[in-house]
Amino acid sequence: MLRRLLTQTSSRRLLSCKTPFFSKSSPSPFSSLSSSPDPPRSESSTVEHVEEANAVAGKTISVDRSDLFNPLDHSHEPAPDSELVKHLKSVIKFRGGPISVAEYMEEVLTNPQSGYYMNRDVFGTQGDFITSPEVSQMFGEMIGVWTVCLWEQMGRPERVKLIELGPGRGTLMVDLLRGTSKFREFTDSLHIHLVECSPALQKLQRQNLKCTDESSSEKKAISSLAGTPVHWHATLEEVPSGVPTIIIAHEFYDALPVHQFQKSPRGWFEKMVDVGEDSQFRFVLSPHPTPASLYLMKRCTWATPEEREKLEHVEISPKSMDLTQEMAKRIGSDGGGALIMAWMDSFQTVFRLLENTSSSTYWMIQGLLI
């Protein structure tokens, strides 16, 4: 492109080096954005060249302004509220005051009608972000190796419940099944239980696991990858207990709602979401202690006095705490283990909790920081 511009000498605008870039005689591209409609995108009208007629012959500077003439169409008018925004505003209105960040987050992510995860595939190059199982098949295969090792340590039980929390597209489970397919006794023992709130992602998991319907139920099928039964549930509590269990959670804790607290000269206050006079969402601090403040006190006991002194903001996820306790209880009674992979903050919640958990029965929860 640069070479083409440099060789195109005809129809170029010549400016002396003393000429101001946006003089009255050479209209500014910025003012033209607002005052006149965009010219059609054609070679001659969208590429503008500036040559500096320099004393030294042969020195030429060319500037490609093609993109300046075709900015993305945008307006300064506020966009109309989406269904989700209308819903959140009505919750705040009828509640008679702001809602917690956790409630806001839960609605935004998992509202049955328009929550972020509920109706679409958000992963990969066509989506918004990518996760380790989507980057390389080795990720799921390595977790498969870990799972077989754990099954061996558990005494090779004939039946094992393999639970995955928040399986996304189901890629990790597909790679795990393919990677462990040589260990027939292991794959024959498996009953897979996927905990997934999104109907759209459940459908994708069913496709990727190459499921055939076992019954008319949407929540039950057989994966033809290893002939394994697969069940779907909205929560971990829904998964029946009573069988040795292996639980995998990759980037699941990170999707759970958090309460946020902020230190002020008057003490700690919960950060809330309100609607301002301009009808936009805004953060405010709750003037009173909120129910989640109880969790703040628990969280603060995890820090040393010096750490507490330095803290300005704290995130707390009661859902993560409850989930970890449910996992520990389940593995404590049924036997097995769990592998939790999460980002730093979510990870701390899990492990500080486990430090305080004791169980005489065989259970194991391992964590991997990602």
Ligand SMILES: C[S@@+](CC[C@H](N)C(=O)[O-])C[C@H]1O[C@@H](n2cnc3c(N)ncnc32)[C@H](O)[C@@H]1O
């Ligand atoms: C960040 S994605 C991780 C997906 C997958 N584990 C991966 O690594 O590619 C979070 C997953 O958890 C699911 N999810 C989020 N919140 C949930 C909830 N409260 N209950 C059940 N599933 C949830 C999402 O639909 C999604 O499948």
